[in-house]
Structures are given as C-alpha cells and as structure tokens.
Amino acid sequence: MQLRDALDDYKRTAGHETWFPGERRTTTGRFSGGEGRLVHVDADGELRDFGYPLTGRTGLVRSRLGLSVGGDVTWLDEVPTEQRYVGDTTLIETVHETDAATVTRHDVTLGDAHVTRATLDAGDDGHANLDPDDCSLVVYARFAPDGRDDRIGQLRYEDAVEVYHADEHDFLASDTGFTDLRGQLPTTFQELLDDAPTDLPRARDGDRYEEERLSGEVIADAPFEDGVATVGSLLTDRVETTREAARASLDERFAELDSVEALRAAAAETTPSVPDATPARESVAADLRVLSLLSAESGLRIAGPDFDPYYVHSGGYGYTWFRDDAEISTFLLGADGRLGLGLDDWHARSATMYVATQRPDGSWPHRVWPRDGALAPGWANARIEDGPDVDYQADQTGSVIAYLAQARAEGVDVADLDATLVAALAGLDETLEADGRPVVCQNAWEDSAGRFAHTTATFLEAYSELALHGDGLDASALDADGDADAPGDAVGVEGLPDDLAGHAADQATRVYDALDDLWVPERGCYALRETPHGDIDDRLDSSTLSLASAHRSYDALGRSDSGAGGAVDADRLDRLVSHVEAVVDGLARETDAIAGLIRYEGDGWRQAGQGSEKVWTVSTAWGANACAELAVLLDAHDDPRAARMAERARDLLAHVSPGGSLCEPTSYLPEQFFNDGTPDSATPLGWPHAIRLATVALLDDADLLSAEPVAADD
Known part of the structure; x- marks a missing residue:
C-alpha cells in the first residue's frame, strides 16, 4: 500500500x-x-x-x-x-x-x-x-x-x-x-x-x-x-x-x-487435500486453505494480511509472532495426528525455522519476517537490547518449547532440535521467579505488563511437554564450538541438572502450585495478572483460557510411565471448571447480528464509535477449545461435568464455524466484529482458524463433536 x-x-x-x-x-x-x-x-x-x-x-x-x-x-x-x-x-x-x-x-x-x-x-x-x-x-x-x-x-x-x-x-x-x-x-x-x-x-x-x-x-x-x-x-x-x-x-x-x-x-496443488470422510469437512478445508495462504515458503506465517502498513490504527500484522505461529503449529500437529491430514512437511518446516531463529539466550524475538526469519520491526525486544526484560513476551518462548517438545515426540527430525530445547529450557528458567511464576513482562495482547496468568499457563505447558517428551535430553546437545550464535551460548546451561526431563517436571510442579497465588475466590476465577506494583488485576481475560490445555499437559505428565509430576487434583479441577465457566459467561456478548466472546473486560482497542468491547474470533475459538480441553480432562478423571463442558465447547464452536455469526461467507474468520456484525481488522486471521481446526479434531477424537444436549441438572 x-x-x-x-x-x-x-x-x-x-x-x-x-x-x-x-x-x-x-x-x-x-x-x-x-x-x-x-x-x-x-x-x-x-x-x-x-x-x-x-x-x-x-x-x-x-x-x-x-x-x-x-x-x-x-x-x-x-x-x-x-x-x-x-x-x-x-x-x-x-x-x-x-x-x-x-x-x-x-x-x-x-x-x-x-x-x-x-x-x-x-x-x-x-x-x-x-x-x-x-x-x-x-x-x-x-x-x-x-x-x-x-x-x-x-x-x-x-x-x-x-x-x-x-x-x-x-x-x-x-x-x-x-x-x-x-x-x-x-x-x-x-x-x-x-x-x-x-x-x-x-x-x-x-x-x-x-x-x-x-x-x-x-x-x-x-x-x-x-x-x-x-x-x-x-x-x-x-x-x-x-x-x-x-x-x-x-x-x-x-x-x-x-x-x-x-x-x-x-x-x-497449493493446499492440502481433505478426505471426504473428514468430520466438519467444510470447516477443516477452509482452515487449511487459510493457513496455506498465510504461509511463506520457509513455513513461518504472517498473523494476517497487513491492512494497516503505516501503523495508523495498529502495530501491523504482516509478521511472524512466535506465540501465534508456535500455537498454530501445535494445533496443526494435534489435528494432523487425529485427522490424518498429511502435514509432515509443515511440521518439519516449522521446527526448522524455530531452531534457526532462536536467540543465543534461548528465547525468541518479538517478530520476524516469515520469508527468512530476519528480525522484523517490533516493540518487545528487550532481550536483544540493553534494557530491562519487561519489554519481552515470555509466553512466546513457552509456546515454542511446547511445540518443539511435541514435534520431537512425533518424530519430527531436524538438525539441532535437542540443542534448541536445552537452551530454551535454560532460558525459560531464567525468566521464572523464585515463587514459581514468570517475571514481569508483556502479555499476549501486547498492551500491558505484569505477571500474567496466560504467561504462567504457557510455562506450565512448556515444562510439562518437555518433561513428557524430553527423554535423552542433556546439556551435551549444545554446540560447544564457541560459535557466538550457537544455542545456549548466552544462557547458564551449566547450572542444569543431568536429568533435564526430571528438572522440567519439577519446574512444572512449581508453576502448578504457584497458580494458587492468582486465584480470586470472590470471582471464582484466576486473575488476569499481578501488576508490576504487586496488585491483583482480577478482570476476566480470554487468554487465561489457556490454563485448560496447560493443565491437560500437566495431568498427562502425572499419568505418564515415568510417574514424574502429579495429576491434577480435585480442588484444582473445581477451580478450573469455575474459571472457564466464569470467563466464558463473563465475556459473552450477543447482539441481533453476532454472538461470541470479547477479548477482556475493559478492552478499548478499535472500538470506533461503538463505545464498548468488540467480539473477537480468537477469544471465541479459544473458549471453545478450552471447554473441549477441559471436557477431555474431566472425562479422564471420570468427572460427570465433562458432558456439560463438551456441550459448551460445541456451542462456542458453532459461532466460529461455517454458518455461524462470526464466520464470513468467504469462509474467513476476521479478528474482530462490531456489534452490528461488521467485520474488522486482519482478515483472515490465522490463529482462530488453527484453534477451530484443533477443536474440531479434539472433539471428534473424544467422540464429543456431536451429542445429545445435557440436561440442566447434570
């Protein structure tokens, strides 16, 4: 433009x-x-x-x-x-x-x-x-x-x-x-x-x-x-x-x-073929088409088409964020395993680029150009600059670790993958405070600083997945040739124990226990954050829905053959159910034109003349995915609340599925909607398409994609 x-x-x-x-x-x-x-x-x-x-x-x-x-x-x-x-x-x-x-x-x-x-x-x-x-x-x-x-x-x-x-x-x-x-x-x-x-x-x-x-x-x-x-x-x-x-x-x-x-x-030839028997086939095909469109030859993706290249009303969208991209990769990996989509090349390209773009301190930068991974304009590169770490988004590193650990377990074989994971583990440790929660940093929405529940969730998931799939990892995987750009050259890997999987499990338990610090009993939910001044910000935020998948990873760790860590206990299950329902109910908005979830309480971005928060497809899809993840977790504990959670997942999924009020006739999911149904911002946005795909696959795999309505007293 x-x-x-x-x-x-x-x-x-x-x-x-x-x-x-x-x-x-x-x-x-x-x-x-x-x-x-x-x-x-x-x-x-x-x-x-x-x-x-x-x-x-x-x-x-x-x-x-x-x-x-x-x-x-x-x-x-x-x-x-x-x-x-x-x-x-x-x-x-x-x-x-x-x-x-x-x-x-x-x-x-x-x-x-x-x-x-x-x-x-x-x-x-x-x-x-x-x-x-x-x-x-x-x-x-x-x-x-x-x-x-x-x-x-x-x-x-x-x-x-x-x-x-x-x-x-x-x-x-x-x-x-x-x-x-x-x-x-x-x-x-x-x-x-x-x-x-x-x-x-x-x-x-x-x-x-x-x-x-x-x-x-x-x-x-x-x-x-x-x-x-x-x-x-x-x-x-x-x-x-x-x-x-x-x-x-x-x-x-x-x-x-x-x-x-x-x-x-x-x-x-430009998009993966989708078998006729695939569940929710129209939705799955549309998601794969969008993610193909947004991908560079390298495998990295832009968040969405850049509609505002002069940064007049946004910070730009035509870049790769490692949070969005790694979560998309994780969603694709899970969906491929459940639906058989034939995306092996996608998984390998993503892993290769995450290895190539890791910083010497084990972290990943704010934004890069997807065509080659070069550093792109951004505002959260504190770990590259000489400033404090506040202007750093630690959840991005957590998201990449979770993907790479799962990709390793699925047989994705790329050079230096183990070294990258070791360096990333050391880097993650550096940004975990003594109380078991991440340091003060920027949030997923990139509009405030603090110690966030969402960032904590990404750390819990990263440590849990690394503990689950980290067999054979040790510090010797790092390149010791003195290359200044080698993984781990700027992190204290010498302090890591020999048993890195066991160390990751211990760290996961520390984070799991530390989440209690963010519980707000008056609202029955986890707080959005602890502010840099030490106050609790108890607003509802859709990013905290990531706690559901993080707890599933931790629970799987407790049920693994190693027995490391511990399964989610009954009290935590109760809190998770309360939290997810409080967030989904509290952020729900419905007008004559649309229905879905707003991003967080008090979100004032791109309101124009509306004067109130807008509905986001990411938040709505995240709500569906969190309910699905929690339904599967509850079912693993023989908890009868699983059926109700699955129904809530299907209800939210319907809003972002073809025919739903948040899915455009083009098959695209725009980032946001005004109350009158006008779509706004980046369209299509890759993140909600990947969440939708993963939610369909998860519900189908658990035989929960379609079911009879749950009685009110259930």
Missing part, C-alpha cells in the same frame, strides 16, 4: 462508523496463493498483492478491470458481482453482470504468477448481437517494484509490459496481446491536497510524455478471442530471473492454464 492510496482512502472513509480511514481492508473478497505470493481479489474484483512479508516483493498495489465494447468501457467494480471459491481450492470465481454481457472471471495465484481468465456470455436477454471480437478486457494496474512509487520505469513488448525500479521487476502480459497500452503518472500533489478523492485511471494526457514510461501505472486493452481474454502478472528478481525467462514463464502459464479445469487443477 502506498501513501497515496492511504490518503485516498482517508478522503473516502473519514467519519465512517466502523471503518478506520487510511487502511486497505480485506474483510470482503478472497485470497489466492499458497506458494509465496498472496493476491487479494476483492468482492468487486480489484486485485492487490499482500505478499511482501512472504516473498519480499511488493507487486500490484492497485487495479481495476473493465469491459470495453466498441470503445465504451464499463468498470467491473461498478456492476453487480458475485464471488466464490471453486471447491476447496484457492481458485476464485467472480461473476460480473454488465449491461452488455456477463463477465465470468477465474483468478489464481501460483508461485510468483497471478492469472486472470475472463469469459464473455451475452446470454439470451437481448445481447445476442454482441460481437466478442469487438470487446476487450481493460486492465488498469499499478505496480510498486521494490516498494516504490517513484523512480520507476517501463519496458514495452508486443504482448507484455515490464515495470521496474532496481531489483524487483514486475510483468503484465496478455495471452492475446494488447491492442492499446499506455502509462499514467501517480496522483499529483494538487490531487492529493484536494478534499475530493481522485478517480483513476484518468484519460490520456498528450502533454505529459513521461506518463508513457516513468511510472508503475499501466492501462492495457487485452482483446477477447472466442469469448476469452487471459492476463497474467509475474513478480521477479532481476538476478534470479532474466526478462526473457520471465516472459517465457508467462507464456507457459497461458499455454498450461487454458481452461477453468486446468486452473482448478493447478490451484488444488
């Missing part, structure tokens, strides 16, 4: 009740991709690239498509339009109803290429005399190679145009060539200062010779042949791909993708 676009949107949306001006929203439309490049096809048909964090290439920042009949252009974003995914794939079908004809588009992104195939249908309603050979597909496209909207040039060919700055070279081509091709300068300073937005593209200005060659903006006419016009764009690096190879690549795409069936078959 360029600043010109942000200012244009500001002019169009300032004062809107539920839109934050200056953003590029993805709450409508669908994405195609799954192999690097990520292209958004809005509900009106506009194309935009969102894949910079995944590939390092900016590509297409604005576009419009139109139908030209005898020289008269109808822009397709101004006519009635319907859109859908074709099956489980990332192939998008968009149908535009113009006065002259129906234009049916199929869009697919494959690697660094995006292809749009448009077909004309005059129908039997008075347009039978339409001559397709007198029609063309008009494409207005603005590219921003290397993220620039200045110092850009164009090279013209018979059937293609190349837009370049320095390293990134972007190509636009047509299978049928171009009957007209022209450039256009970006919005002028005077237009930017005008109160009214500028409609683009403009008419050709014969007095501005620079327009033809010195910008990233292109207007091209691609003629229809036999009622079909196909255009494609390709993002390349000048070192990796010559212009001759780039043009040949597009020609190959046009030749191979010469039908809707061919497009569908190619798109099907």
Whole structure:
C-alpha cells in the first residue's frame, strides 16, 4: 500500500462508523496463493498483492478491470458481482453482470504468477448481437517494484509490459496481446491536497510524455478471442530471473492454464487435500486453505494480511509472532495426528525455522519476517537490547518449547532440535521467579505488563511437554564450538541438572502450585495478572483460557510411565471448571447480528464509535477449545461435568464455524466484529482458524463433536 492510496482512502472513509480511514481492508473478497505470493481479489474484483512479508516483493498495489465494447468501457467494480471459491481450492470465481454481457472471471495465484481468465456470455436477454471480437478486457494496474512509487520505469513488448525500479521487476502480459497500452503518472500533489478523492485511471494526457514510461501505472486493452481474454502478472528478481525467462514463464502459464479445469487443477496443488470422510469437512478445508495462504515458503506465517502498513490504527500484522505461529503449529500437529491430514512437511518446516531463529539466550524475538526469519520491526525486544526484560513476551518462548517438545515426540527430525530445547529450557528458567511464576513482562495482547496468568499457563505447558517428551535430553546437545550464535551460548546451561526431563517436571510442579497465588475466590476465577506494583488485576481475560490445555499437559505428565509430576487434583479441577465457566459467561456478548466472546473486560482497542468491547474470533475459538480441553480432562478423571463442558465447547464452536455469526461467507474468520456484525481488522486471521481446526479434531477424537444436549441438572 502506498501513501497515496492511504490518503485516498482517508478522503473516502473519514467519519465512517466502523471503518478506520487510511487502511486497505480485506474483510470482503478472497485470497489466492499458497506458494509465496498472496493476491487479494476483492468482492468487486480489484486485485492487490499482500505478499511482501512472504516473498519480499511488493507487486500490484492497485487495479481495476473493465469491459470495453466498441470503445465504451464499463468498470467491473461498478456492476453487480458475485464471488466464490471453486471447491476447496484457492481458485476464485467472480461473476460480473454488465449491461452488455456477463463477465465470468477465474483468478489464481501460483508461485510468483497471478492469472486472470475472463469469459464473455451475452446470454439470451437481448445481447445476442454482441460481437466478442469487438470487446476487450481493460486492465488498469499499478505496480510498486521494490516498494516504490517513484523512480520507476517501463519496458514495452508486443504482448507484455515490464515495470521496474532496481531489483524487483514486475510483468503484465496478455495471452492475446494488447491492442492499446499506455502509462499514467501517480496522483499529483494538487490531487492529493484536494478534499475530493481522485478517480483513476484518468484519460490520456498528450502533454505529459513521461506518463508513457516513468511510472508503475499501466492501462492495457487485452482483446477477447472466442469469448476469452487471459492476463497474467509475474513478480521477479532481476538476478534470479532474466526478462526473457520471465516472459517465457508467462507464456507457459497461458499455454498450461487454458481452461477453468486446468486452473482448478493447478490451484488444488497449493493446499492440502481433505478426505471426504473428514468430520466438519467444510470447516477443516477452509482452515487449511487459510493457513496455506498465510504461509511463506520457509513455513513461518504472517498473523494476517497487513491492512494497516503505516501503523495508523495498529502495530501491523504482516509478521511472524512466535506465540501465534508456535500455537498454530501445535494445533496443526494435534489435528494432523487425529485427522490424518498429511502435514509432515509443515511440521518439519516449522521446527526448522524455530531452531534457526532462536536467540543465543534461548528465547525468541518479538517478530520476524516469515520469508527468512530476519528480525522484523517490533516493540518487545528487550532481550536483544540493553534494557530491562519487561519489554519481552515470555509466553512466546513457552509456546515454542511446547511445540518443539511435541514435534520431537512425533518424530519430527531436524538438525539441532535437542540443542534448541536445552537452551530454551535454560532460558525459560531464567525468566521464572523464585515463587514459581514468570517475571514481569508483556502479555499476549501486547498492551500491558505484569505477571500474567496466560504467561504462567504457557510455562506450565512448556515444562510439562518437555518433561513428557524430553527423554535423552542433556546439556551435551549444545554446540560447544564457541560459535557466538550457537544455542545456549548466552544462557547458564551449566547450572542444569543431568536429568533435564526430571528438572522440567519439577519446574512444572512449581508453576502448578504457584497458580494458587492468582486465584480470586470472590470471582471464582484466576486473575488476569499481578501488576508490576504487586496488585491483583482480577478482570476476566480470554487468554487465561489457556490454563485448560496447560493443565491437560500437566495431568498427562502425572499419568505418564515415568510417574514424574502429579495429576491434577480435585480442588484444582473445581477451580478450573469455575474459571472457564466464569470467563466464558463473563465475556459473552450477543447482539441481533453476532454472538461470541470479547477479548477482556475493559478492552478499548478499535472500538470506533461503538463505545464498548468488540467480539473477537480468537477469544471465541479459544473458549471453545478450552471447554473441549477441559471436557477431555474431566472425562479422564471420570468427572460427570465433562458432558456439560463438551456441550459448551460445541456451542462456542458453532459461532466460529461455517454458518455461524462470526464466520464470513468467504469462509474467513476476521479478528474482530462490531456489534452490528461488521467485520474488522486482519482478515483472515490465522490463529482462530488453527484453534477451530484443533477443536474440531479434539472433539471428534473424544467422540464429543456431536451429542445429545445435557440436561440442566447434570
């Protein structure tokens, strides 16, 4: 997104009740991709690239498509339009109803290429005399190679145009060539200062010779042949791909993708296939599609498409957070084991990148670029800086440990995995206070500091999983060659005992016992946090629902063959049931349009004019997952409350499942909703999709996905 676009949107949306001006929203439309490049096809048909964090290439920042009949252009974003995914794939079908004809588009992104195939249908309603050979597909496209909207040039060919700055070279081509091709300068300073937005593209200005060659903006006419016009764009690096190879690549795409069936078959290769017998198949397929779309080739994922790259109303979303990403990896690992989804490559790529991105002190940084793991802009990198550890999110390290320990147990074999776990264990110990709870740090929502119940839960789960699956781990796994970047070089691993699994079990028990310090009997729940000043903040917070899965891990440790640790006792079960029910009941919100859970009591973020907390899909899905985890834990203790918890899990799951009020017709889960049902913020957000997938798999595995309602007195 360029600043010109942000200012244009500001002019169009300032004062809107539920839109934050200056953003590029993805709450409508669908994405195609799954192999690097990520292209958004809005509900009106506009194309935009969102894949910079995944590939390092900016590509297409604005576009419009139109139908030209005898020289008269109808822009397709101004006519009635319907859109859908074709099956489980990332192939998008968009149908535009113009006065002259129906234009049916199929869009697919494959690697660094995006292809749009448009077909004309005059129908039997008075347009039978339409001559397709007198029609063309008009494409207005603005590219921003290397993220620039200045110092850009164009090279013209018979059937293609190349837009370049320095390293990134972007190509636009047509299978049928171009009957007209022209450039256009970006919005002028005077237009930017005008109160009214500028409609683009403009008419050709014969007095501005620079327009033809010195910008990233292109207007091209691609003629229809036999009622079909196909255009494609390709993002390349000048070192990796010559212009001759780039043009040949597009020609190959046009030749191979010469039908809707061919497009569908190619798109099907970008996402895992889902067996027909899979429970809640529509939901599972949608979740895997979203997580594929948000993934870089490295295996790391962006949290969501970056709708606010200038950080005007948020801190950005197009990065990898190790909390979100590791929890997604853990959810995928569990779901794969239960549903047989064939995701071995996903698990290995995630583990490899977690090993590669670990800091010498055993922790992980705040945010990284998913394409290569390089440090990304962030505000919680205290353990890299020379400041205090408060600006550090310790739960991220806990989440990564839990995943790596489980992946190790499942046979995921990557280099230096054991060394990474040993260093991470030492680093986790460094951030555990003498009282058995984590140090003062930032929370999961990244908006306050303290000693949080959620962070404590991640430590309990990390220690428990490491104790369960840490057989054979010892400090000798660390690289002792003196390499400054080797795992453990900056942590006190010399203080670790020989029996690391036993040590992790002891630490898990310390954390388990220390949770009593956060119990609030008056509310029947665990506190959100102890503030940096030592006060108890007893607000309800959906992140504390993570205590359910953490206790399941600890309980499994007590039931393991080693007998290390101890199973969850009856008093703690009572407290867990009380806590989960208090949080789910206390954070529940229902309007005429939506039903779900808010993030926490007093959450004021992105309220706009609503004046109250918004419903979050993460929180609602987390509620469903916590109830499911607790149901399975209770069932393991022969506790009759398990049935009630399972029912609550199904009820919450329904809100975020297809057909639920928090699941958009696109199949996407946006981060948030206003009370009137308007979706907001990052869409789709990967975290709730992974939680939904894991909850379906867990309930199905426990034969709890469907059941008779529980009687009130049960």
